[in-house]
Amino acid sequence: MASRAVRVAEPMVINEEMVRSCASSADYLPTSTERKEELKTQTELHKLEALACSFKNILQIQSLDGLDGLVKLQLDNNIIEKIENLNHLTNLTWLDLSFNNITKIEGLEKLVRLTDLSLFNNSISKLEGLDSLSSLNMLSVGKNNVSSLEDVMYLRKFRMLKMLTLSGNPIENDADYRNFVIANLSYFDWKSGGHLSYLDYRLVETSEVAAAREQFQDQLLELNDQEKSEAEAREKEAERVRKCEMLKSYGIEGIDNLLADMINSNPEDEKVSLLLARDRPDVHEEIKIEFRNSIEPFIETKAPLVKRKADETERFRKVVEQKKSESVQQSIVLVNLFKKRLKRVAAKLDDEETPSMIVGKEVEELRNSNRTLGNELSELQLRQKDMEDNMINEFEARYGEIIRIISDSNSGFFTTLREILSNFIKKVMEMAMEEIERVNTLVENAKARDKAQFDIDFGDISDDSASFLREKEMVLSSISASQDYFFERLDSKEDQIQTAERSAFATLMHQLRLTCQEEDRRRTTEIVQAQEEFEEKIQQLEHTHAD
Template identity: 30%
Template structure:
């Protein structure tokens, strides 16, 4: 069923193999010449063929981050691995290998076409991360369970599937079962599914499908709800106010506060504690609501910025394209005139004129690029200033609210100290109405002990509040730094790429007239 190991030693996907594959599949003639001069950049490669190379292990593909099509068919691969970096892959061919388990596809969320024809696969599994799967070819494998095909119902975009050559195809119920349970299929085993087959399959499995669809609907509702919860949680994290919409921070005050827990057992302390908690949570909710509000403002600012950048790039590109199109029309007519002329003076004048126009075009499109650089630099500065102001206001306001939390803690601590002093007085005079638990009584042996216990509890609470404040300040500042670094890096990369494009184009059009098929005597 699968390929046997050749007598040739298994190959390794190394830089030499990758370089040769990219060069063989790369642009030819002038474009190929330019590509070789610049060197190979694997991160720009969109398609890669590594078929018929006796490859045993998938490796060293991490640089091909823009790859959309990968052919690894007709090798001796035993395991699907090494594909994690290929997040833009849409087409993957692993047919005619020795693969036994479908795995290693977790990061290929954009994959649309997967071919695993002629391997050793016995089960359809581990493809949950492929929501866009449109074509699946798993013919000539070892799949033998009809029930396993139900797994494919999750792929709502799946339209074409091939299972020919699997033991499951020998089951008399195979075709109708598959059509019934995978109703979104259009082609099965290279044949269009006709309406008669669909109706027959639906009629035969209607009852079982009804129950399954009901269960799937419930599961989908639960998944959607869970997804919404996770999305909302992530928003809270990005707003730096996670867990401030509940009692998490208040509970944290006492989590590592053994003395505070003991003092909670004091008679009559519960009302005081409840008042403290209610006021504390009220301020926490204010921080939370304000944080979400400011997050929405920052998100809007980001969208506005990226929109402005995109508009500026598009306008600049349109202006440059206009000049290039005009030049290309001029060049086409000029070359026709040159090829049809035998007048040396005319040709010499026109060649001089051509080079002059090339220089002017260079000045114009480079000028446009410099103009765009200045424009984007100013836009980025304005954006950074606005974002910094927004974040500074956010941090300042949150610090003010956190100060209120400290004030509440200080006030509660003072009340607690007063209460404990009264209790200590009664303990000393043996006038306490209720018997204290042993752990609590040990705190009231003398004034220093109870004061130290209350002080220790107070310190723990203040540290927790301070830590939360520090976390918000640090994370918010770190986010701005990382974001601006990314924006500047992206713009520098764009500018470098554009300048190289312009240089290559200008060199190309200069070379074109030099290689024009004019009489040798005239050209020299």
């Protein structure tokens, strides 16, 4: 049983004074006196890399905001009861919370860079709360209250874990404790090092791993099969998510499941299922194959078109930025020339012997130059605006051509799907007529033999299907309604995709023109402000040298 840290004095609160007094070095070498003094007095808090707040009688983890640069934090030998307020310290690689009163592992979700974690000598009874710490290399949870060997299974996910301390927990009393831990924390590559290196401060030899795995081989085989299935399921789900994201970026989200969605949501599906109740792979699979053979190449055409859009946009932005930069440089040259003239005139007027008539003339010429500067800057701005408008129009034409190609591709694709569906419905209709005729023939033959209706043998046609097929008008109506529904869904999907593409294009162009207008207004404001500032300086000169 772990011993709890006991409060022997008033709890201390973490504050800036304590932080500075505890500033340390991030390496494992002793910190010199000079370095400690530098860390305490000169280093900005956000640049601190390590804190050693041991033996401070700290009850609550708090007031660590702004210490995002920490990579090493020691809070051992305190009276902390809860792990909290640490998730912003995302650079931490080393955390020591040993010798406290912690009862639950929590509050570490964002510390994904953590490699070394010590929770030694606390009151923890369950291994949990570490799921995001995939880089964990050393974990110490010795001298706690972990009582079930099954808790060890939680650690299997940490494939980089090499040093583990569990001694001092109730589980250590189990006769199979060490072998169980070693066996279950070894993996398929255990012979080449895929296992713990140290358990409870003792080296784990490869021979020890082999013996432990042999002892628990049946359990490990079952566990490996289970983990393999889970890994495959995760990989499959990840691939599904990746494909969904890809289709979404292409503007054709859900296109890969279009047929299944249409069939499953068809209001007439139950009735049509009665018609197709027999095993007819030629009917069921043919449309799936034809849809797949149309969808897969359609998806492949999207990648280069999406890239063309991105490349065209990037090229446009680069050219615009280049032209803006050139215009800015020209404006800077004009402004600097005026500033130099203003400076020369000011120096000239500082001469006490300068006649007042000359002062007035120089001031007037400065005002004329300021007006000329404003006109030249405005002319530059106007040329820049016209150039940007032309570039936007040219971009709109080039980008619009890509949108047209995409639209034509979409239209052709959905036309193909409609043809596939039309052929499918036609085959279903032909099959239905054959089945209707067959059922009616069996019924007529039974009547001729005075055989009761419920004694008729319909062969491989179920009684429910036979009953449905005897209602010819209902069958034909159901097939026709299904066709209408399928075409309606195709039309809706095509309209959704085409509208989204056009809408995104319109939004892009609106944003580009809006940005251009805002830039134009900003430049106009800057020109007016510059002229006003220069006029103020001219007035100051005029007042300074007035009679």
